[in-house]
Amino acid sequence: MQATVIAEMRRRIIKGDVEPGAALSEAALAEEFGVSRTPVREALKQLQTEGLVEIRPRVGTFVTIPSRREITELFEMKELLEGAAARLLAQRGRVPEIDELERNLREADEAVRRDDRERYAELVLEFHDLLLTGSDNSKLQAHYRVLMNQLAYARLVNTSLSRPGRPLQSDREHHLVLQLILEKDADSAERVMREHVRASRQALLSALPLAGPPGG
Structure with a gap:
């Protein structure tokens, strides 16, 4: 129990x-x-x-109310792990997760077009989860799960996407990451994925109040 x-x-x-x-x-x-x-x-x-x-x-x-410093530190680790996942997936070739990522982006494009932020937020979570699954590295995935729990990431995604124009920009960044993975450009896939996580962190921190709980 x-x-x-x-x-x-x-x-x-x-x-x-x-x-x-x-x-x-x-x-x-x-x-x-x-x-x-x-x-x-x-x-x-x-x-x-x-x-x-x-x-x-x-x-x-x-x-727990994570401080801005804690969010920054956790996102720095998120950047490292997701960058590594993009690299590993790019090195694997045409695996089933690629098909799922392509389907995810088709649905994400439609959600952005409809300005359906709730649905887009769900697809963001799925995109990142598919990326980690596609890395085929159980240790990486285990560390990532703990990190996401500490971030209570699902809540923070909605805060980040509240920034004007962020859903569209986020969708474009996801497309670029997948394009590089499909091209098997592991170095660029890792770099662009890390840039994407950094942009998400900046959008999140700018959407949080300067004082008080960073929920949302």
Whole structure:
């Protein structure tokens, strides 16, 4: 049951169903999940090690509010990992993930045309996930999953895409990355992917308030 609590609370935080800074009540969660406080307490400890919650002794447990510095540092690591993934995928040739990426971009083009930011945000998450899967490197993927959880990335994507013109620019950057992968230009694919992640970080940070929780 503890694993169920961990998985569900992780999902809620990452998806943004629970706001950054929100207090988490052990008693309320225990009642909701129909368990004692012990598995809830252990679940929250696990989520703290993942960087998703902060346990303050004698105060309470709260959803982590990442600082601008933490976001910058995590995006620097994201840039390295996704750049490596683009390089590895470019070296693999025509694998099934390529077909999926092409389908993803067709749908993304349509979402941008309709100005459907919610759908485009979903496709952004899928694009990056397909890229990592296509790298065919389980260690790289494992580190990436932990990083994405710490970023609560799904929530931040929506904030980044709130910048005027960012969805269209992001879509163009994805097309260029895939083009270079198809050309098997591993060096350029890595460079352009890293530039794309950097641009996303800049859009995100410019959309965040200067003070207060960087949610969105």
